[in-house]
Amino acid sequence: MNPMNYVYLSALLFSIGAAGVLLRRNAIVVFMCVELMLNATNLAFVAFARMQGNLDGQVIAFFVMVVAAAEVVIGLAIIVTIFRTRRSASVDSANLLKY
Amino acid sequence: MPTILAAETTQAADATGVFALSWLLIALPLLGAAVLLLGGRRTDKFGHLLGTAMPFAAFVIGVVQFVAMLGRDPENRTFSQHLYTWLPVGSFQVDAGLLVDQLSMCFVLLITGVGTLIHIYSIGYMEHDPDRRRFFGYLNLFIAAMLLLVLADSYLLLYVGWEGVGLASYLLIGFWSYVPEYAAAAKKAFVANRVGDFGLSIAIMIMFAQFGSVSFDGVFAGADGASEGALTAIGLMLLLAACGKSAQFPLQSWLGDAMAGPTPVSALIHAATMVTAGVYLIVRSAPVFNGAPDAQLVVVIVGAITLIFGAIVGTAKDDIKKALAASTMSQIGYMMLAAGLGPIGYAFAIFHLLTHGFFKAGMFLGAGSVMHGMNNQVEMRRFGGISSVMKITWITFGLGWLAIIGVPPFSGFWSKDKIIEAAFVGEGWRPWVFGGAALIGAGVTAFYMTRLFLMTFHGERRWTDDVHPHESPKIMTIPLMVLAIGSAALGLILGPTNALVHWLEPVTGAHGEEAPVLSVPVLTGLTLLLIAVGVAWAYSLYVRQPVPEVAPAGSVLTRAARRDLYQDAVNESLLMRPGQYLTRFLVWFDNRVVDGAVNGLAALLGGTSGRFRRLQTGFVRSYALSMFLGAALLVGAMLLVRL
Numbered sequence: 219m220n221p222m223n224y225v226y227l228s229a230l231l232f233s234i235g236a237a238g239v240l241l242r243r244n245a246i247v248v249f250m251c252v253e254l255m256l257n258a259t260n261l262a263f264v265a266f267a268r269m270q271g272n273l274d275g276q277v278i279a280f281f282v283m284v285v286a287a288a289e290v291v292i293g294l295a296i297i298v299t300i301f302r303t304r305r306s307a308s309v310d311s312a313n314l315l316k317y
Numbered sequence: 318m319p320t321i322l323a324a325e326t327t328q329a330a331d332a333t334g335v336f337a338l339s340w341l342l343i344a345l346p347l348l349g350a351a352v353l354l355l356g357g358r359r360t361d362k363f364g365h366l367l368g369t370a371m372p373f374a375a376f377v378i379g380v381v382q383f384v385a386m387l388g389r390d391p392e393n394r395t396f397s398q399h400l401y402t403w404l405p406v407g408s409f410q411v412d413a414g415l416l417v418d419q420l421s422m423c424f425v426l427l428i429t430g431v432g433t434l435i436h437i438y439s440i441g442y443m444e445h446d447p448d449r450r451r452f453f454g455y456l457n458l459f460i461a462a463m464l465l466l467v468l469a470d471s472y473l474l475l476y477v478g479w480e481g482v483g484l485a486s487y488l489l490i491g492f493w494s495y496v497p498e499y500a501a502a503a504k505k506a507f508v509a510n511r512v513g514d515f516g517l518s519i520a521i522m523i524m525f526a527q528f529g530s531v532s533f534d535g536v537f538a539g540a541d542g543a544s545e546g547a548l549t550a551i552g553l554m555l556l557l558a559a560c561g562k563s564a565q566f567p568l569q570s571w572l573g574d575a576m577a578g579p580t581p582v583s584a585l586i587h588a589a590t591m592v593t594a595g596v597y598l599i600v601r602s603a604p605v606f607n608g609a610p611d612a613q614l615v616v617v618i619v620g621a622i623t624l625i626f627g628a629i630v631g632t633a634k635d636d637i638k639k640a641l642a643a644s645t646m647s648q649i650g651y652m653m654l655a656a657g658l659g660p661i662g663y664a665f666a667i668f669h670l671l672t673h674g675f676f677k678a679g680m681f682l683g684a685g686s687v688m689h690g691m692n693n694q695v696e697m698r699r700f701g702g703i704s705s706v707m708k709i710t711w712i713t714f715g716l717g718w719l720a721i722i723g724v725p726p727f728s729g730f731w732s733k734d735k736i737i738e739a740a741f742v743g744e745g746w747r748p749w750v751f752g753g754a755a756l757i758g759a760g761v762t763a764f765y766m767t768r769l770f771l772m773t774f775h776g777e778r779r780w781t782d783d784v785h786p787h788e789s790p791k792i793m794t795i796p797l798m799v800l801a802i803g804s805a806a807l808g809l810i811l812g813p814t815n816a817l818v819h820w821l822e823p824v825t826g827a828h829g830e831e832a833p834v835l836s837v838p839v840l841t842g843l844t845l846l847l848i849a850v851g852v853a854w855a856y857s858l859y860v861r862q863p864v865p866e867v868a869p870a871g872s873v874l875t876r877a878a879r880r881d882l883y884q885d886a887v888n889e890s891l892l893m894r895p896g897q898y899l900t901r902f903l904v905w906f907d908n909r910v911v912d913g914a915v916n917g918l919a920a921l922l923g924g925t926s927g928r929f930r931r932l933q934t935g936f937v938r939s940y941a942l943s944m945f946l947g948a949a950l951l952v953g954a955m956l957l958v959r960l
Binding site: 239243312314316 | 930931932933934935936937938941942945
């Protein structure tokens with residue numbers, strides 16, 4: 219199978235994730251979309267590794283997974299805390315930090 | 318041209334014996350001032366006694382030195398005392414040293430002698446003033462500064478004394494500074510003096526630049542070979558200094574207001590000593606002026622203008638102290654005129670200075686005595702007929718009056734007549750103009766002094782109802798008597814014998830005998846005639862006719878003279894108002910332009926950033942959008958570059 223198809227899929231997934239981050243209000247969904255974008259890039263890395271015939275892309279994919287796992291821990295903790303104080307998980311309602 | 322025989326360059330001997338005590342002359346009054354001013358109320362009880370003892374002790378030292386000086390040859394009467402090295406700056410060095418010679422000795426005796434008398438008088442005059450101790454402290458400070466001025470052996474040290482007397486004068490004019498007008502008068506005197514002080518400091522700078530020295534020896538040695546332009550510049554700057562301190566035209570306006578001070582101050586500082594410092598400066602700088610005929614001419618012109626100016630102002634003043642102040646101005650004009658004439662006049666300037674010191678101090682103290690008896694009134698239109706109740710004051714004042722108008726054989730005759738004769742020496746237009754001014758001045762002096770004397774002591778009693786004049790206590794009348802004796806006799810002792818001229822010759826230089834353009838007897842006769850006319854005119858106006866208690870409107874000239882010939886108006890319109898406009902403009906410029914630029918820049922930055930701040934909406938998704946857009950732009954740019 220043509221490995222470029224994986225890159226196309228990755229681009230599609232990344233666009234869906236980006237659109238979700240920009241358009242959805244629920245913090246959990248926005249978060250999931252961010253994960254989707256990360257995994258889209260992972261897919262691209264792995265595809266590129268396959269196409270180049272070396273392991274660099276695969277190694278970076280592992281790094282991304284580690285960072286994403288750490289990010290999930292902190293991100294979810296923040297979202298839960300915001301929900302507890304504001305009784306809402308909407309990203310638009312948490313807008314106190316501004317001019 | 319007058320034949321000028323160069324003064325014997327006498328080498329100043331190191332001060333030994335009594336002359337080694339010269340520093341005490343200054344230190345004693347300074348100690349008195351320090352004790353009285355720093356000691357505070359603790360010294361209230363004995364302050365006036367200590368304050369009087371200090372100048373008296375200095376006077377005793379002065380007399381002893383004078384006698385010792387008399388015992389030596391005229392060439393060996395100069396003593397210098399090195400005190401310490403003041404400013405060692407590389408090769409340039411200024412020593413603080415004192416110079417005791419014939420000229421400074423005259424001043425030492427005048428300052429300490431008349432000063433002591435005025436201190437004694439002040440004990441009585443200021444008896445009821447709660448701040449009498451402070452008054453004596455200031456007076457001692459003045460005596461110390463004035464002695465430093467005349468004893469200094471360099472222009473720089475002289476400058477210290479010069480400023481010191483200015484400060485003392487300021488403090489004493491404003492002694493009753495709770496009266497706003499008096500405080501303003503003190504400030505006016507100080508500011509006018511500062512203008513002159515600039516002149517002195519610039520003169521010192523030119524000396525330093527030209528001769529590399531500011532000591533009398535160094536400057537006079539350099540003056541021999543200096544260009545006339547440099548000497549003229551120094552001379553004119555020294556003249557400016559003298560004009561400020563001696564209330565000469567055009568800086569004379571402060572002297573009238575300076576009468577706000579207590580009367581002994583007017584007598585000591587603004588008549589006998591400080592205001593004559595300008596004459597001292599010019600006579601002391603004789604080698605500079607001898608080499609600068611143009612500067613000398615300006616000195617003579619200033620003297621002539623001031624002597625006429627002061628005399629005219631004196632004719633119209635109804636305030637006894639202001640009339641005397643105008644007279645002081647006029648008499649110092651005579652001294653300046655004489656000092657500007659060169660070696661022929663220096664000694665006469667000092668001669669008139671000494672006699673004037675006596676008779677004018679005597680008359681000021683006499684005026685103070687009258688005020689003491691008349692509830693501190695100064696309006697001569699409310700005096701009159703005081704001669705019968707204040708006999709001692711009347712007689713002593715009368716002697717001063719005879720002396721100042723120049724009736725022989727009183728001292729003013731000897732000194733003023735000599736100046737008039739000297740003014741008539743020369744060629745061309747000068748003797749006629751300057752001699753004529755001096756001659757007319759003598760007549761006007763006779764008029765206004767007679768007017769003052771008659772309005773105060775004779776005629777009807779025009780007293781206000783609440784005054785009960787009485788003779789002043791002994792402590793005030795005894796100094797009056799001593800000064801009156803001096804006014805009467807000093808000229809007779811020094812004049813016909815030419816003693817003072819010979820005494821000063823080593824300092825001022827000798828000059829050959831010069832005949833005036835009119836013969837001496839004719840001049841003396843003319844002077845006496847003018848004096849007689851002046852006296853008779855005043856008698857007919859102020860004794861034969863009743864003196865109105867309220868000043869009549871008077872002619873244009875009278876009104877102008879009452880207002881000091883509009884000198885204040887001229888100063889205000891030429892100096893004060895442009896100065897005010899300048900400061901107002903500067904304030905406006907500072908507020909609008911300088912502050913405007915700074916504030917405008919800050920407002921611009923603030924406004925711009927205020928608008929940019931709106932970008933921070935607080936919505937996560939809008940930040941995310943800008944991040945995506947940014948990333949898209951970057952990627953787009955990279956693609957573009959690649960293509």
